[in-house]
Amino acid sequence: MHIDILTCLPKLIESPFSDSILKRAQAKGLVTVNIIDLRQYATNKHRTTDDYAFGGGAGMVMMIEPIDNCLTELKSKRTYDDIIYMSPDGQRLSQPLANELSLKKNLILLCGHYKGVDERVREHLITREISIGDYVLSGGELAAAVVADAVVRLIPGVLSDETSALxxxxxxxxxxxxxxxxxxxxxxxxxxxxxxxxxxxxxxxxxxxxxxxxxxxxxxxxxxxx
Structure with a gap:
């Protein structure tokens, strides 16, 4: 399995993949996890990935252009089964959903932050949205780590005793x-x-x-x- 995680704050999500089961899964070559900094795809010298919301209101909104630039480059390299946006109003993560995703080969997890992403990202660039519960986090990074953990541990060979997941x-x-x-x-x-x-x-x-x-x-x- 190949998982790309898109975030404007990569340090928030690095730790879960550097120890325990997720680390061993990568060491065994069963999964590749790339944490991609969306700021690399920003178009101005300050690498800005967020801006004020049209119409006013509190909080910043993640811009569509860096996300689209990143997705365009990634999709030129491989075909993705799903491009998933971590969202509090998405499909609730469950064990059956984790089972389904564990059968995929290539996934993208997009982490929102601040007040979320420009709605056009949700309308045109992603294939599904997933929530880990009816509450709001500061960003999608922790939620993406939860999804990745729930999915990767189901891949055959990741756990030393494969009946454990069952x-x-x-x-x-x-x-x-x-x-x-x-x-x-x-x-x-x-x-x-x-x-x-x-x-x-x-x-x-x-x-x-x-x-x-x-x-x-x-x-x-x-x-x-x-």
């Missing part, structure tokens, strides 16, 4: 069951006996029952999904 919360509309590790008893708090039994069928049955019970208590709306 048992994550939301993969089957259930929240993950409780998990425990050593010691088996701590301050009188014991691990459930079934997990120490070595009887795998009983363990899987217990895990399913726990996942179902936890979902019913915490996220009952998930059980209504098809």
């Amino acid at each position: 048992s994550d919360s939301f993969q089957d509309n259930l929240i993950a069951p409780p998990v425990y590790t050593r010691p088996a008893e701590y301050k009188g708090w014991k691990v459930p006996d079934v997990l120490l039994s070595g009887h795998q069928a009983r363990i899987e049955e217990w895990r399913h029952d726990q996942a179902l019970e936890r979902t019913q208590k915490r996220r009952p709306e998930l059980l209504q999904k098809p």
